């Protein structure tokens with residue numbers, strides 16, 4: 001019963017919240033879609049925190065998603081032990097970088113008065129969740145080796161079952177509690193995502209690459225979107 | 232030909248008295264809010280000096296604007312891919328210390344302090360943290376400090392001067408300074424727009440005003456670095472970039488921007504320029520010494536039928552074309568070639584032009600008095616030597632206004648001197664007509680031209696200074712949405728207060 005709540009109801013709930021509130025917020029309060037960067041207030045520590053954090057976490061997340069989306073390719077990629085070793089070591093070091101960088105960011109927010117004053121409770125909650133999550137991830141990578149492999153046979157089938165609307169949590173309920181916490185932490189972050197500054201994650205401006213440098217906006221080239229005025 | 236209209240500006244530096252009325256007018260309207268206290272969309276710097284933010288002209292550090300390699304324009308900051316890669320941490324961002332930490336005072340304490348032996352004081356309180364703070368610098372911290380070893384000597388524009396010129400700038404009896412009021416240049420090749428990955432910064436097609444869409448800005452902070460003039464500022468409270476909006480709501484109702492309207496020295500002129508957008512890239516990538524000429528070249532004659540036809544084909548309104556014909560900016564920039572762009576070598580093709588200041592001539596101490604007569608240069612009458620004897624080295628002015636090309640500033644000064652000599656001969660009569668004619672010849676101008684320059688410089692009416700074109704947004708907006716519906720549903724302005732809600 002509890003397992004069903006945690007590994008079926010909770011994921012659906014957080015996912016729906018993320019999409020629903022995220023879209024609502026984008027449509028009704030687009031102004032609030034901002035990274036809320038505080039680099040203007042503090043620069044030095046940020047360089048040790050922000051860049052390594054983002055690069056490390058994005059790489060780790062990409063690995064999670066690739067294994068999820070194309071498990072067969074992932075499986076063949078790790079079929080040779082040497083490649084599996086390399087992957088594990090890389091993953092572990094990236095996790096270490098992520099933990100370290102996030103600690104720098106937390107420390108920065110705690111100790112810099114100007115940055116602290118622009119930090120909201122939601123920011124603290126997000127930071128706490130992220131820190132717990134990467135710490136758990138690091139723990140898992142360290143003590144439950146060959147995650148790149150067992151992930152394929154536990155989490156992946158479960159997520160696939162959720163996507164197919166034939167939820168079957170059997171493959172994850174038997175996992176050790178640390179791994180379970182890591183999974184739940186992930187969905188918790190998805191759940192708070194639309195209420196925090198984390199929304200900036202989905203607006204990475206990739207279209208800049210094919211846009212011309214200059215942006216000139218003409219009224220006449222826009223189309224009319226509302227009524228014709230009084231009669 | 233792709234003819235577009237641009238609302239453009241001229242600042243006549245000879246007339247600026249450094250009163251900062253413009254800055255205050257702007258602040259009262261636009262930047263009197265949390266997060267933007269430190270933002271001076273209009274600021275007035277003392278030159279030579281380090282400016283605001285400190286050393287903004289140093290592009291080795293800030294990497295603002297463009298560079299032209301083999302005629303190809305590149306943002307100095309980084310490539311597009313580089314932008315996405317550096318988005319998590321922008322190495323070239325000025326931080327609050329490069330401006331100043333905004334503060335207020337604990338005025339309450341003056342009223343509530345318990346009785347004691349000393350007068351109570353109002354201690355400064357940071358507007359960011361709300362805690363007591365030590366003030367280390369503030370707006371116009373270097374006001375009037377020409378000759379200062381801290382500010383003037385570190386002006387990035389004095390670097391290339393000769394040792395002699397540099398010492399001269401700091402010698403107590405030969406010290407000089409002048410004021411440089413700055414707003415956004417509403418460039419036609421804006422670095423801020425090009426650097427913004429979110430596409431939030433944009434140029435309005437109809438009038439060329441450069442704005443940042445607050446709903447699209449995601450605080451990637453690249454515009455601030457991309458603008459070589461540091462005229463985009465970061466609102467630390469809302470997490471949005473903001474900049475000078477050229478008072479577009481005032482322009483749209485036919486009024487001059489607040490800084491123009493309130494300018495005590497009446498140094499400011501506003502008018503329309505027509506330019507050929509097909510040539511922007513070509514102009515912006517010209518060799519440095521030719522940049523000013525190229526920029527003059529892109530501006531088109533509003534009386535030329537071909538230009539008018541091309542403009543009309545582009546949807547430039549009749550009102551706009553009419554305004555372009557009366558534009559004081561056109562006269563100063565193109566007809567008389569008196570007004571120059573600030574730092575054309577940044578290659579954003581700025582649309583704010585400056586008439587460089589005439590500076591006092593060098594004087595020598597003689598019998599306890601200052602005397603300029605000694606400063607005569609061979610072959611020239613005393614009245615015509617003020618260029619050779621000016622206290623501000625020409626090279627310094629050239630670094631500011633012509634990418635180092637001294638011929639161009641010399642030409643401008645010859646004209647300015649000619650106008651003075653000509654008018655003095657006429658009004659005071661202590662200069663012969665012969666000398667006046669010689670001055671005009673040196674300035675390469677006619678008496679009529681000198682007269683016209685004099686009139687627009689010294690005696691212009693409000694309407695001559697500000698030829699505000701009918702922007703007709705109320706008509707133009709009809710193509711997007713019904714103004715009546717809009718007014719009925721939402722009223723005017725922002726529908727939600729700008730601030731953090733999530």
Ligand code: SF4
Nearest residue numbers: 415416418422423458
């Ligand atoms: S001055 Fe700076 S902010 Fe203004 S248009 Fe030019 S690049 Fe953009």
Ligand code: SF4
Nearest residue numbers: 247250251253494496
């Ligand atoms: S108001 Fe006019 S005269 Fe006064 S500082 Fe500003 S530009 Fe100069």
